[in-house]
Amino acid sequence: MEQKNQPLLEIRDLSVSFRMYDHGLEQTDLKVISHLHLTVFPGEIVAIAGSSGSGKSLLASAILGILPRNATLRGHMRYRGEALTPQRQKQLRGTELALVPQSVAYFDPLMKVGAQADGHRRPKPTERRRQLFSRFGLPDKTEQLYPYQLSGGMARRILVSTALLPGAQLILADEPTPGMSLDQALEALRMFREMADAGKAVILITHDIDLAFEFADRVAVFYAGTTVEIAPASDFKAGPDALRHPYSKALWHALPQNGFQPIEGFQPYAGNLPQGCLFAPRCPCKTAECESKIPPIRKIRGGEVRCYHGT
Amino acid sequence: MKGTFGRLVRIFLSYGVRILSLLLAVSIIAFVLVSASPIDPVQQYLIRLGTTVSPEQRTEIEAYWGVHQPPVQRYLHWLSELLKGNLGESSLYRRPVSDLIRERFLNSLTLMLCAWALSGVIGFFGGCVMGMCRDRLPDRILKRICYILSSVPTFWLGLIFLLVFSVRLKWFPIGFSSPVGVLSESVTLWQKTHHLILPALTLSLMSFSNIALHTRQKLIDVLNSEYVLFARARGENDWTILRRHGLRNILFPALTLQFASFAELFGGSVMAENVFSYPGLGSAVSAAGLNGDLPLLLGITLFSTLFVCVGNLIANLLYGVIDPRVREVGES
Numbered sequence: 001m002e003q004k005n006q007p008l009l010e011i012r013d014l015s016v017s018f019r020m021y022d023h024g025l026e027q028t029d030l031k032v033i034s035h036l037h038l039t040v041f042p043g044e045i046v047a048i049a050g051s052s053g054s055g056k057s058l059l060a061s062a063i064l065g066i067l068p069r070n071a072t073l074r075g076h077m078r079y080r081g082e083a084l085t086p087q088r089q090k091q092l093r094g095t096e097l098a099l100v101p102q103s104v105a106y107f108d109p110l111m112k113v114g115a116q117a118d119g120h121r122r123p124k125p126t127e128r129r130r131q132l133f134s135r136f137g138l139p140d141k142t143e144q145l146y147p148y149q150l151s152g153g154m155a156r157r158i159l160v161s162t163a164l165l166p167g168a169q170l171i172l173a174d175e176p177t178p179g180m181s182l183d184q185a186l187e188a189l190r191m192f193r194e195m196a197d198a199g200k201a202v203i204l205i206t207h208d209i210d211l212a213f214e215f216a217d218r219v220a221v222f223y224a225g226t227t228v229e230i231a232p233a234s235d236f237k238a239g240p241d242a243l244r245h246p247y248s249k250a251l252w253h254a255l256p257q258n259g260f261q262p263i264e265g266f267q268p269y270a271g272n273l274p275q276g277c278l279f280a281p282r283c284p285c286k287t288a289e290c291e292s293k294i295p296p297i298r299k300i301r302g303g304e305v306r307c308y309h310g311t
Numbered sequence: 312m313k314g315t316f317g318r319l320v321r322i323f324l325s326y327g328v329r330i331l332s333l334l335l336a337v338s339i340i341a342f343v344l345v346s347a348s349p350i351d352p353v354q355q356y357l358i359r360l361g362t363t364v365s366p367e368q369r370t371e372i373e374a375y376w377g378v379h380q381p382p383v384q385r386y387l388h389w390l391s392e393l394l395k396g397n398l399g400e401s402s403l404y405r406r407p408v409s410d411l412i413r414e415r416f417l418n419s420l421t422l423m424l425c426a427w428a429l430s431g432v433i434g435f436f437g438g439c440v441m442g443m444c445r446d447r448l449p450d451r452i453l454k455r456i457c458y459i460l461s462s463v464p465t466f467w468l469g470l471i472f473l474l475v476f477s478v479r480l481k482w483f484p485i486g487f488s489s490p491v492g493v494l495s496e497s498v499t500l501w502q503k504t505h506h507l508i509l510p511a512l513t514l515s516l517m518s519f520s521n522i523a524l525h526t527r528q529k530l531i532d533v534l535n536s537e538y539v540l541f542a543r544a545r546g547e548n549d550w551t552i553l554r555r556h557g558l559r560n561i562l563f564p565a566l567t568l569q570f571a572s573f574a575e576l577f578g579g580s581v582m583a584e585n586v587f588s589y590p591g592l593g594s595a596v597s598a599a600g601l602n603g604d605l606p607l608l609l610g611i612t613l614f615s616t617l618f619v620c621v622g623n624l625i626a627n628l629l630y631g632v633i634d635p636r637v638r639e640v641g642e643s
Contacts, residue, residue, distance in 0.1 A: 094547070108559065111559060119547075
């Protein structure tokens, strides 16, 4: 890992909340992401793992600056050392920042995929796009097809090519593997590995934790809209003793090959977050301190953890 | 290309059969209703004649018209004449019904086409504005206007327009399709247009809100879609998204809706033409109904059925032209 390099993306204390109308005119702020930390270096894949509703996909929208209108964002984001302002996001998205979405549903159903992959920018990169298509083994006539005519594998390769086409430096892959066979998933992840090895950075948002451990350099564990632990992927392979946060350990134990053991309780709802550590209500080693104050990020053994008791 | 041609022929054939059977059904129902109505066609004919007729002459006319034949026989007789192109003679206007329909329809067609195009273009544009500015001020204002327009009856709106623009402001004539006292040969295009504006506007406002609100909802659905999220992620701004993805995906439902609205258009034209004394098919049908002019009533009923069917046929064909997914299903 190239920790000495300047980080490509730095996120500190990021919070995203939604303004909602509760009863009649009563407005409430629904905090979906809170106090999130994440640093991404060039040349690495950071996997983001966590259960549904932990705010993973919203993070991608927040980085790109395409959150819904009723969302408010607080905190600091820096890209290449400079603040990532809305103006800068507008410039960078689609050029340096690229989203690789999940499925064919992210294509306009009434537009031929060649034209869609080319995008809206002028001059059209048609030549380069054709090269990319043939490198991915897509037949020449693919560009004339409509999205509904694509197979899952073709759609994925085209989606990946939309990120490669402008030469994006930071790729946000939002759940690129669900619904794929193992071979397909491996192929997709290999593509991201290739991108990272070429010096780009990949944020891999995923449910497929096992696969993420294999291909990622570091893994960030999400819980209720925050990162509870960021650790080298090797620690997750090594086992619960190498991990720092109780939730990461519980997650490890919950994997089918490690005993399939769930823990009690459920992830708190965004409108109903506990005051202190978000995991405290389910934590086996909580103390009074955990329930009153959100623990700070601490660096332990080459990883980061948001826990008073992490070791 | 040969496949496309063959497919078109097949589509037209199947629609042809369906339209013909629908026309037959409509003609039977209309004939039954007319036969069951208390209107005595002979009496209506004699009233318009203006001269007194002796009871013997009346019996002769009744025998000549076959009034006392069983209804089925009368219907078959009428149908066979219809197939020869003879729709009978209007007792109100004393002219062949087919001539009358042709002349009145041309008048109505200008009116309906103007109203139709106007409501389509303005409605679509308004819908786009509302969709793009969703929940902001322009959207809220336009939405109110649409709600008001769709709850207001056409004839009332027409009366208000007459009151304001014709009576008070004197911008437009009060009625008819050309100035009174001018020979029809010497009516200029401008005069015709001048007479057309208010009725067309009234008629278009009827379907405007329908198109606008539909387009708005459709555009909002598109803007909330995953592919627009992806487009945004790739750096497209609101305007590019509308141009590249919005229009492409909402134009087709809007067009379909527009062609499927022929029925409402025809219904609305009855109101609008009566309010503005516009000599079209709509005012003819109400005159025929009020004066018991049965041949004309039946003729227009059949004709309007055909008119609405054509609109629906075009809407259905458009599905295949615009949406590649439907096109492919049709091919396989």
